[in-house]
Each structure stands twice: as structure tokens, then as C-alpha cells.
Amino acid sequence: MALMVNITLNGQSIQVPLGSTVLEAAEHAGIHIPTLCHHPALVNLGACRMCTVEIEGERALQPSCTYPVREGMIIKTETPRVFNLRKFVLEMLFSERNHYCMFCEMSGDCELQTLAYQHGLAHWTYPTPNPRLHVDGTRKYFLMDHNRCILCRRCIRACSDIVANHTLGVKYRGSKTMISADMGVPFGDSSCISCGTCLQVCPTGALVDRKSAYMGRHTDTQTVNSQCSFCSVGCSSQIIKRSGRVLRVEGDWEGSNEGVLCHLGRFDPFYETRDRVLSPMIRKGDSLIAVEWDEALDCIADKIKETGHEKAKAWITGKTLHEAMESFVNVFEKKIGMPVGALESTLLDLNLPSNGTLSDIDKSDCILIIGADPLLRHLVLGYRVKRARNHGAKVILVGGDGKEGIGRYAHMKFEFGNLDDALKICMDSDMPMVLYGEGLGITNAEKVKVLESRAKFMGLFPATNGYHARELGLQDGVKRDHAKLMYVLLEDLELREETVQTLKKAEFVVSHSSYLGAVSEFANVILPVPLWYEREGTFVNCEGNEIKVTAAMNKPETVLSEVEVFDRLALRF
Amino acid sequence: MAKVKVATDWLAACAGCHMSLLDMDGRLVEILDKIELTSSPITDLKHPPVQGVDVGILTGAINNSTNLAVARMMRKRCKCLVALGDCAVFGGIAAMRNSFDIRDALARAYEDSESTVDGHIPKSEEIAKPIKAKAVERLVKVELNVPGCPPSPDAIYFVLKELVEGRMPILKDELLKYD
Numbered sequence: 001m002a003l004m005v006n007i008t009l010n011g012q013s014i015q016v017p018l019g020s021t022v023l024e025a026a027e028h029a030g031i032h033i034p035t036l037c038h039h040p041a042l043v044n045l046g047a048c049r050m051c052t053v054e055i056e057g058e059r060a061l062q063p064s065c066t067y068p069v070r071e072g073m074i075i076k077t078e079t080p081r082v083f084n085l086r087k088f089v090l091e092m093l094f095s096e097r098n099h100y101c102m103f104c105e106m107s108g109d110c111e112l113q114t115l116a117y118q119h120g121l122a123h124w125t126y127p128t129p130n131p132r133l134h135v136d137g138t139r140k141y142f143l144m145d146h147n148r149c150i151l152c153r154r155c156i157r158a159c160s161d162i163v164a165n166h167t168l169g170v171k172y173r174g175s176k177t178m179i180s181a182d183m184g185v186p187f188g189d190s191s192c193i194s195c196g197t198c199l200q201v202c203p204t205g206a207l208v209d210r211k212s213a214y215m216g217r218h219t220d221t222q223t224v225n226s227q228c229s230f231c232s233v234g235c236s237s238q239i240i241k242r243s244g245r246v247l248r249v250e251g252d253w254e255g256s257n258e259g260v261l262c263h264l265g266r267f268d269p270f271y272e273t274r275d276r277v278l279s280p281m282i283r284k285g286d287s288l289i290a291v292e293w294d295e296a297l298d299c300i301a302d303k304i305k306e307t308g309h310e311k312a313k314a315w316i317t318g319k320t321l322h323e324a325m326e327s328f329v330n331v332f333e334k335k336i337g338m339p340v341g342a343l344e345s346t347l348l349d350l351n352l353p354s355n356g357t358l359s360d361i362d363k364s365d366c367i368l369i370i371g372a373d374p375l376l377r378h379l380v381l382g383y384r385v386k387r388a389r390n391h392g393a394k395v396i397l398v399g400g401d402g403k404e405g406i407g408r409y410a411h412m413k414f415e416f417g418n419l420d421d422a423l424k425i426c427m428d429s430d431m432p433m434v435l436y437g438e439g440l441g442i443t444n445a446e447k448v449k450v451l452e453s454r455a456k457f458m459g460l461f462p463a464t465n466g467y468h469a470r471e472l473g474l475q476d477g478v479k480r481d482h483a484k485l486m487y488v489l490l491e492d493l494e495l496r497e498e499t500v501q502t503l504k505k506a507e508f509v510v511s512h513s514s515y516l517g518a519v520s521e522f523a524n525v526i527l528p529v530p531l532w533y534e535r536e537g538t539f540v541n542c543e544g545n546e547i548k549v550t551a552a553m554n555k556p557e558t559v560l561s562e563v564e565v566f567d568r569l570a571l572r573f
Numbered sequence: 574m575a576k577v578k579v580a581t582d583w584l585a586a587c588a589g590c591h592m593s594l595l596d597m598d599g600r601l602v603e604i605l606d607k608i609e610l611t612s613s614p615i616t617d618l619k620h621p622p623v624q625g626v627d628v629g630i631l632t633g634a635i636n637n638s639t640n641l642a643v644a645r646m647m648r649k650r651c652k653c654l655v656a657l658g659d660c661a662v663f664g665g666i667a668a669m670r671n672s673f674d675i676r677d678a679l680a681r682a683y684e685d686s687e688s689t690v691d692g693h694i695p696k697s698e699e700i701a702k703p704i705k706a707k708a709v710e711r712l713v714k715v716e717l718n719v720p721g722c723p724p725s726p727d728a729i730y731f732v733l734k735e736l737v738e739g740r741m742p743i744l745k746d747e748l749l750k751y752d
């Protein structure tokens with residue numbers, strides 16, 4: 001049990017764990033202290049002085065977010081002296097830069113503004129010189145308006161401590177201080193990887209999301225708690241929507257991803273440019289004609305019967321959720337008798353365990369990355385590796401070119417030929433962790449097995465629900481070549497060129513996908529599928545946890561769920 | 574009891590604050606039982622009477638020489654001056670142009686705007702001279718600031734009611750807003 005100390009808070013005697021800050025002690029006692037630079041997910045810095053309190057025996061007021069409690073401490077959080085200093089801090093912040101809320105994107109949700117309301121700031125006490133600072137719009141997804149920045153440094157701490165990217169810092173001193181990227185380059189030219197964590201923690205209108213700017217603040221919008229289905233990490237997310245439109249996605253601080261997302265889940269879905277498939281279509285002559293579901297399904301069923309089920313194949317992307325994936329296997333393989341396969345590797349042939357968790361990465365002292373690059377397709381997991389590295393973990397890369405992604409962070413790099421040397425180092429460490437991917441290969445996987453008794457393993461499945469695809473025994477079908485008739489469930493996947501070429505060789509192709517793409521150029525039948533925010537169901541992430549995807553919107557009436565499509569197709573056999 | 578005399582005028586404003594005042598609806602009639610509106614931009618009498626009023630309300634920023642004269646006259650003729658709305662309290666929309674040179678701002682408006690053909694910046698001695706946009710309290714003494722863009726009818730009603738009853742209003746919660 002933690003050692004406890006006795007303190008007096010606003011006249012109330014309480015016991016709190018030794019090592020708590022005064023702010024934590026107050027929270028514990030249900031006493032609210034206003035804060036600004038403090039953020040529950042970040043290390044406290046004491047940059048703003050909003051949280052000041054009176055501590056008996058101390059000459060000056062002290063910031064409660066960084067001040068540790070000690071035995072017998074007497075603290076007052078609500079004296080006029082405290083209130084006046086907090087108000088003074090706010091008055092200084094408002095006089096420093098441009099805080100004309102009336103035309104600020106953040107107005108309504110801004111933490112600075114809320115504090116000003118709470119402290120009754122009805123006007124600006126001090127002159128507002130308003131230096132004309134620039135707006136940095138060089139980054140693709142969001143803007144930095146230095147005029148609204150209060151230098152609370154939340155962004156810097158998020159970037160360094162959570163994402164371990166260390167892009168942000170400050171330049172100049174005193175009132176000239178500016179948030180800057182790398183050695184003062186425009187944000188767009190910096191080492192920023194667009195995870196958007198700084199955007200999410202910024203308390204003011206200094207960081208502004210381009211796509212959802214001025215589309216409504218908290219009271220106008222609804223939040224749907226969901227989980228990101230763009231890779232097998234499965235980060236907890238919040239989908240923010242308003243009037244039938246999804247505005248943006250934010251990370252959920254309660255999730256195992258600790259609030260962090262990557263650009264694949266946070267931003268990219270809003271930059272989709274492909275045309276959506278909105279109804280079933282059949283190729284007649286040179287053109288695709290929209291048809292009713294029954295006509296499309298009849299056409300597919302007839303063609304499968306005519307071709308013969310043994311000369312037909314069905315491939316599925318591992319992006320598909322459980323319910324649809326199971327129904328796919330039941331209908332195509334069990335009912336119709338077509339061989340089924342996956343469009344990506346399911347790591348099945350490697351025959352290795354996948355029993356590690358994201359927090360095992362934090363605990364590990366030696367991380368072996370082999371045949372995979374977590375900074376390409378499993379980014380939030382990659383940030384964890386970088387964070388563990390900051391805390392002293394050794395990062396060993398086997399079989400990567402090392403120029404891109406995680407390569408830059410590896411302490412040691414080995415060719416597959418020297419795998420044994422890498423394994424030896426892992427054997428000698430206390431808590432090794434193996435992150436493996438499709439590049440590993442069966443022979444090398446055999447060798448890695450020596451670590452099974454010592455290390456935690458995690459498969460970096462190339463597709464979201466790869467873990468479950470493996471449980472279902474699905475294998476990469478593409479390697480096994482095409483058949484006369486091909487049915488492909490793509491979800492929103494953009495196929496690799498070689499797979500497109502393979503499909504092109506089939507006589508009859510059914511493309512079941514949310515967007516038109518390379519396959520729809522020649523597909524004979526095209527079926528629509530719900531979008532990421534219209535899907536409801538589960539998948540298993542790389543930790544083996546069940547991830548729940550919640551629909552934020554209804555799908556269009558002409559779009560059926562995958563399960564419904566397979567049920568209706570099954571009735572025809 | 575004699576009615577409280579109130580005068581109001583606008584400076585560099587969009588009229589939104591006065592619209593919000595009218596938006597008090599039924600409560601406007603109720604409050605008119607207790608106050609006498611001596612002058613306003615939307616009545617025949619525009620200027621506060623020389624004899625003076627109890628409460629003067631100004632909306633908008635001080636943006637040019639005429640605004641300054643109007644604000645000074647109101648200040649001289651009222652006992653309690655209220656700055657109503659973000660433009661009057663902070664400088665608001667008009668203050669956006671402070672980060673540009675006045676000459677550039679005028680050129681943008683009169684010569685370079687997309688819809689202008691053969692434009693020129695008006696130069697007559699008769700018209701007001703633009704100055705740096707400022708909150709009213711930066712140039713004349715103000716007793717009460719009521720921010721909001723515009724302040725809500727509820728906030729304006731509260732302010733008038735408190736003043737009528739001889740109290741200095743303290744804005745908080747839903748009545749204190751900057752947008």
C-alpha cells in the first residue's frame with residue numbers, strides 16, 4: 001500500500017498517497033482547481049499558473065499541478081488572493097496574442113475561454129498589442145495559428161512523451177516565444193507524422209482541423225464511441241458527427257491506445273476521392289447498369305452454377321468484420337462449395353503465437369521486429385515501440401531496408417542470414433518482445449520459435465481482422481492463383497496491381513466493395529458495401545482483444561450489410 | 574418614479590447588437606415602462622439630449638473620427654456608459670484590419686475588391702477619417718462592458734433591469750459570452 005500523508009485542504013483533513021501533487025489531492029477530495037496547461041494524459045509542467053493555490057508557510061502562491069504534498073501541509077484553493085492571481089493570469093493571456101473569440105474556430109469549446117467566463121472577464125484589462133503572427137498552413141490536415149497559441153506546451157509534451165516523435169519545441173524567449181517544428185522549419189516540411197495528437201490536446205484555437213473547421217462545436221455535435229478499423233491495432237476512437245455528416249475522428253483517452261490515433265484512422269478517411277458504389281450494378285455491353293439486388297444476386301448465382309462451384313473462388317479482405325467474415329466462409333465454402341481465401345497474408349503459415357499486448361511493448365527491454373514495419377501500417381503500435389525505445393528498450397530490426405519507417409529507430413539491423421545473432425541478443429534480455437509480419441517466411445519463423453518460452457509475440461497482421469482470419473484458417477488466396485469465376489469482397493480496400501492483374505484473367509468477376517476502383521473497370525457485377533462509419537460489428541485486434549465497431553450513421557437504403565447479401569445469395573443454392 | 578433616461582448609438586457595428594436588443598420582444602415593452610428611450614439610430618432623434626441621460630449604450634468599435642466624436646458626445650451626456658457587444662468591448666470585427674496598414678485596407682475595399690470597376694479611395698474633407706479600430710473603453714471611460722457577438726437578449730434584458738433598479742450588473746454563466 002502506498003504511504004499516506006495527512007493534509008488540510010480548505011479546512012478539511014484528508015489523507016492522500018505520498019507523491020501526489022496538490023492537484024491530485026484536491027481531485028481526490030472532490031475539490032475543483034482550474035487548470036490550463038495540465039492534461040490528464042501528459043506529464044505536468046507548470047507552464048500557465050492557472051492552478052495556483054495558497055500553501056501555508058510559502059511566500060508565493062504555488063502551482064498545484066506540480067507541487068507535491070507533504071505531511072501536515074495546509075492548502076487553500078479558493079481564497080481571494082488565489083482567485084485574483086488566476087484572473088490576472090487570464091488577463092495576461094488575453095492581452096498577449098489575438099483572442100477575438102467571435103471569429104475563432106474553437107469558440108465554445110476553448111478551455112481558455114471557459115476559464116475566462118468562470119472568472120468573470122467581461123473585458124480586457126490590459127492593452128492588446130496583438131503582434132501579427134503567421135498562420136502555418138503547410139501541413140495537409142491541420143493548421144497552426146500562432147496568434148491563438150498560449151504556449152501551454154501541451155502539443156510539445158504530446159508529441160514527445162506520447163507519440164515519441166519529438167517534432168515540436170519552442171524557439172525564441174520571453175514574449176517572443178513560439179512553438180516550432182524541428183529547427184524552425186514550416187510544419188509541412190518537418191518530421192511531423194500527422195498523428196494529430198497535438199491537435200487533440202490543444203486547449204485553444206491554435207491548432208485547427210481543416211476538414212471539420214467551423215462545422216460545429218461540442219454542443220452542436222454528437223459523439224459515437226467506436227474503435228478504429230483501419231488496421232489491426234484497433235484504437236479506441238470517437239466519431240464526431242452532426243446533421244447526417246461525420247465531421248472528424250478523435251482518439252479515446254480511455255482506450256489502450258491512450259487517446260492516440262494515426263493519420264490512417266484520424267484524417268485519411270476524410271480525404272477519400274474514389275466514387276462510392278451505391279447500388280448493385282451489372283455490366284451490360286460496355287456499361288455498368290444499376291439493378292435491383294435480386295437481379296444482381298440471380299445473375300451471380302446462375303453464373304456460379306453454370307461455371308461449376310469448383311471452378312469458382314471467393315476471396316475476402318481481412319478488413320472485414322467478424323460477422324461478415326464468418327458468414328462469407330459459411331456461405332461460399334460450406335454451402336456453395338467454393339474455395340475461399342484471403343486477399344492479404346493472415347500469418348497462418350508462420351505458425352507462431354500472438355499473445356502480446358500493447359502494454360507488453362512498454363514493458364519490454366528488447367523488441368525484435370522481423371518481417372514487418374510497424375511505422376508503415378500499424379502506426380500507433382509503432383509509436384509504442386519508439387516510446388519504449390525512449391525508456392531504454394533495445395530495438396532490433398531483422399530484414400528491413402532500414403531507410404523508411406522503424407528502420408531509423410533500430411539500434412541494430414540484421415539480414416535474415418544473421419537471424420541467429422539477433423535471437424541470441426533476445427535470449428539474453430529480460431523481457432523480449434517479438435513483432436513479426438508477413439515478410440518473415442516459414443523457414444525463419446521456425447528459427448524464431450526458440451524464443452517462444454521467453455518472449456511475448458505479436459503478429460502484425462496486414463489487415464484489420466487478420467487475427468480472426470487466421471483463427472478461421474483463411475490463407476492468402478492470391479498466392480494460389482485465380483479461378484474461372486472470382487468473387488472478391490474488398491470493403492474499401494485498394495487492391496495491389498498484381499492482384500488486379502490476377503483477377504483480370506478470370507472470365508467472370510464479382511466486386512463487392514464500397515468504392516469504384518481498378519477492379520470495377522472489368523468486373524461483371526459490382527455490389528456495394530457499407531462504409532467504415534456505417535459498419536457495426538467486431539474484429540480481433542493484434543492483441544487478440546475483441547474490438548467493437550459502432551456505426552455512427554445509417555447506411556443508404558440501397559446498400560445491404562455483407563451478411564444480408566450472403567444470406568440472400570445462399571437462398572439461391 | 575421618474576423613468577430612467579436611456580440613449581443609444583452605434584459606431585463601427587453591424588447592427589447585430591441593436592437587433593439583439595429588439596429581440597427582447599415582449600420584455601422590451603415591459604422595460605419601456607421603466608425607461609425612456611431618448612434617442613437611438615432607429616428613432617427620429619439620433620443624438621442624446623444636451624440635458625443628459627442616465628444610461629448611454631454604444632455598440633461597435635471606434636474606427637474613425639466620427640465614431641470618436643459620437644462616443645465623446647455620448648460620454649459627456651450620460652452618467653453610465655455601457656459598451657454593448659464584442660466590437661464595443663474588444664474592438665471586434667473592425668479590429669481585424671488593425672494588422673494591416675490603413676492605406677492597404679482602404680485600397681482593398683475601394684480599389685482592389687473583386688466587384689470594383691475603376692474604384693478610388695474617397696478623399697473628401699467631409700467624411701470621417703479612418704483610425705486604428707479600438708474598444709470604446711480605450712478612448713473614453715466606460716462603466717460597464719457587455720461582451721457577446723451579439724450579447725443575448727437575455728443578457729441585455731438583465732443589464733437594463735439591473736441598471737433600472739440601481740444596481741451595477743455582474744454578468745456570469747450563460748449571460749457572459751464572447752460569441
Ligand code: SF4
Nearest residue numbers: 099101104110204205
Ligand atoms: S483561442 Fe479561445 S480564447 Fe482565444 S480567440 Fe479562440 S476561443 Fe477565444
Ligand code: SF4
Nearest residue numbers: 149150152153155202
Ligand atoms: S499550439 Fe495549442 S497546445 Fe501547443 S502551446 Fe499553443 S495553445 Fe498550447
Ligand code: SF4
Nearest residue numbers: 159192193195196198
Ligand atoms: S501531429 Fe503528431 S507528430 Fe505531428 S507534431 Fe503533432 S503530435 Fe507531433
Ligand code: SF4
Nearest residue numbers: 228231234235262265
Ligand atoms: S493505428 Fe490502426 S487502429 Fe490505430 S488509428 Fe491507426 S489505423 Fe486506426
Ligand code: FES
Nearest residue numbers: 037046048049065
Ligand atoms: S495547470 Fe498547473 S501550471 Fe498550468
